[in-house]
Amino acid sequence: MLNVRNLTCIRDERVLFENLSFSLGAGEALRVEGSNGTGKTTLLRILAGLYEDYEGEVDWALDEFPLYVGHKPGVKDLLTATENLTWLSALQEGQVAPDAVRAALAQVNLRGFEDVSCGSMSEGQRKRVNLARLYLTRASAWILDEPFSAIDVSGIAALEERMNDHVLAGGLLLLITHQQLQLDCAVRSLRLGV
Amino acid sequence: MKTLLMTISRDLKVAYRNPADVINPLVFFVIVISLFPLGISPSADVLVGIAPGVIWVAALLSCLLSFELMFRSDYEDGSLEQMTFGSGPFILVIMGKIVSHWIMTGLPLALLSPLLGMMLFVPPPGLTALMLSLLLATPTLSLLGSVGAGLTVGLRKGGVLVAILVLPLFVPVLILATAMVQTGIQGGDYTGHMLWLGALLAIATGISPLATSAAVRISLSH
Structure with a gap:
């Protein structure tokens, strides 16, 4: 490959x-x-x-x-976890279902943080939002x-x-x-x- | 098309949550223009004469203020490099960012301009010309400015460099637009000016997104 x-x-x-x-x-x-x-x-x-x-x-x-995960988190501080993940995945996959986004966030232990803006999250949580793409990507x-x-x-x-x-x-x-x-x-x- | 709309709605959402970035250039625009009656003369004859130039130069400068913001935060938080992995063409993402930049700067400037024109004693036919010129030519400014913004996004102090890179490209727009407003104030027919401004917009639409996406890629690879 x-x-x-x-x-x-x-x-x-x-x-x-x-x-x-x-x-x-x-x-x-x-x-x-x-x-x-x-x-x-x-x-x-x-x-x-x-x-x-x-x-x-x-x-x-x-x-x-x-799928590339770099040093920078790749998430916008002003958007919520759901918005960030939806945008990143939709950009790369074309289409992404809201349920899938919620499930992916739960996989990276961000249940309850779906509508929290990434600016008020910890470094690790921001990284998790980005890594949640691993559960959505094709x-x-x-x-x-x-x-x-x-x-x-x-x-x-x-x-x-x-x-x-x-x-x-x-x-x-x-x-x-x-x-x-x-x-x-x-x-x-x-x-x-x- | 989906990539384009997605980028626009995301950028507008970000701007809505941080309105200072949109409002600051507008406030700057209003303040600069309101200083001229104080600094030169409050008489209508003088102000009408300088109004097209004053309003247009202020519009150029306030656009310059906002180019810095076009790619900066996306570059710093890593969203910009993620955009290059999109399933849609990268140029559509860039187009989306340019359109949303215009919605946040050019469009409000155009909508605000009749008010400022009235402040400088521009007669009604001139106001129409002023607003039309801004509506037609500020997209060109966003398009041309995006090239400079893309080239300098990787630099720590890119602001002045953007001005040096981009202002010379704005000169034809400035000349045509002010001539158009001037003609409008005198009650003449400014269709020709509008056609020229439209032609500039068409050329910029064809070339700028290509140049900007190349510029952004260069900035990302350093």
Whole structure:
């Protein structure tokens, strides 16, 4: 599904990675590892099509855009959890049912916060609103940049289960995390900055 | 089409919850114009002469104030990068943002303008011309301004740069629109001016959204 050939990225005169090649198929998970500043986020942004200053080839064989979760929460402070999630999902999926939105918010433990504006939520809750998309999306490729930051232990366990289901159902998962990862499916690992 | 309407309704909802962003440029517009009778002369002859220019320059400046807000908050909270993953074309999202920007700035300016025209002793035929010129040309301002706003959204202090980038592009609009109001005040026929302003709007509609979506992508990739 994803083919990367001879990817080279130089940022501020530092070589982040050089001639990086790998491919990832359906039902495979890849964890990008490395210490801070080694180019993990840049790699994921390149793969998501958000960063274009690189050499090499990135080939996706996908019908739709991947689902991307970045460092920024992607939710508007002035809108409620429901409005934010409805808008984000409708933008990416075309159509989303109100019931599905409510169910997704319940999945990420935001029951009762449906009509609370995201501005008065905690960092972790805002992140959860964004991550609730994982329960709505039909995207077959997920690109998750530190999805567990600011999420509590039980939340992480629930998200891991969702990711596991996704990979076992033939999805593709690209992930950065500094947490211990407990997935039942096989996770390949790519270490940057060595 | 759905992407377009969805973006517009979302942006209007956000603006409704934070009305200061919409009201501030309008207040600025009114205050700037009301300073001229105080600063130059309260006599009707003088004010009628300068009215088209004063109102239009004030409209340009108050539009400039609002370009900064077009993409800024979406960029900062990460919604802008999420918009690039939309199932609909990205250019429609950009179009939606431009339309909602016009609804929040250009449209209220146009609706307010007859009142300010009266303050500067513009006769009724001139008021019609003034309002029509604003209705026809402020969409062009939103379209052109969006390119500058998109290019500078990644910079911390983009405000002055937007002005430098965009104001030269506004010059033809300013010249035609003020000439149109001038003609209206003298009771002449300003169909020709309107056609020209319409032509500018058509050109801007064709080019600006493309340029803006490219500009936003550049800003996002840094």
